[in-house]
Amino acid sequence: MKTVLIIGLGRFGRRLATRMAELGNEVMIVDQNAEIVEKLLPYVTDGKIGDCTDEEVLRSLGVNNFDICFVCTGNSFQSSLEITDQLKTLGAKRVISKADRDIQAKFLLKNGADEVVYPNRDIADKVAVRCSMNNVFDYVELSQGYSIYEIPPLTKWIGKSIKDLDIRQRYKISVISTKEEGSLNMLPGPDHIISGSEHLVVIGLQKDIDHILEQLR
Known part of the structure; x- marks a missing residue:
């Protein structure tokens, strides 16, 4: 469990607040819109109405x-920048700020953000990848060139075990789970026989997964 402060309750901030609370975290929300704060209060630990560009408001939160x-403010990038800077000045341990463009991320990182997220871009990228390829059921991009994909098995894999295929050495990927009719099998063993009706959840470098995707087209 973590203690979380969420400033700004636009669409992204609201969803973040409710999901963080569902995951068992203590969540405090802050926004200038009293109606939005009140609607979310049943789902979070605490809430406050206020303008976080005011240093005294931030100081009162014990950041x-x-x-x-x-920092999830969306109407004014200037406000997001000011709040990010003040949070670090007041001793915030970790600040994650929302950005819509690379230039915004650049300034946020220079002004104290430990991490920047692009909710609109990330969602668009994920939808584009999934919808552009008939054989990709889900996709998560990780750091350092790695990705996780949910894909069907290659035809030549069906009926063979992970060990016999030597997937890790031959294809440079790892099968971290299999899915069949809604049932998830985490970390299947080397003797697992791949069936044509299951999906494989694999992790690897994007370039190595791309080679498999080409064979699935």
Whole structure:
């Protein structure tokens, strides 16, 4: 469990708040819109109405007591920049700020953000990849060139075990789970026989997964 401060309750901030609370975290929300704060209060630990560009408002929150502070303001990038800077000045341990463009991310990182997220871009990228390829059921991009894909098995894999195929050495990927009719089999063993009706959840470098995707076209 973590203590989380979420500043700004637009669409992304609201969803972040409810999901973080569902995952068992202590969540405090702040926004200038009293109606939105009140609607979310049943789902979070605490809430406050206020303008976080005001340093005194931020100071009153005790930002240094939170494990993570999210800056999710969307109407004014200037406000997001000011809040990010003030959070770090006041001793916030970790600040994650929302950006819509690379230039915004650049300034946020220079002004104290420990991490920047692009919710609109990330969702668009994921939808584009999934919908552009008939054989990709889900996709997550990781750091350092790695990705996770949910794909059907290659025809030549069906009826053979992971060990016999030597997938890790031959294809440079790892099968981290299999899915069949809604049932998830995590970390299948080397003797697992791949069936034509299951999906494989694989992890590897994007270039190595791309080689498999080409064979699935």
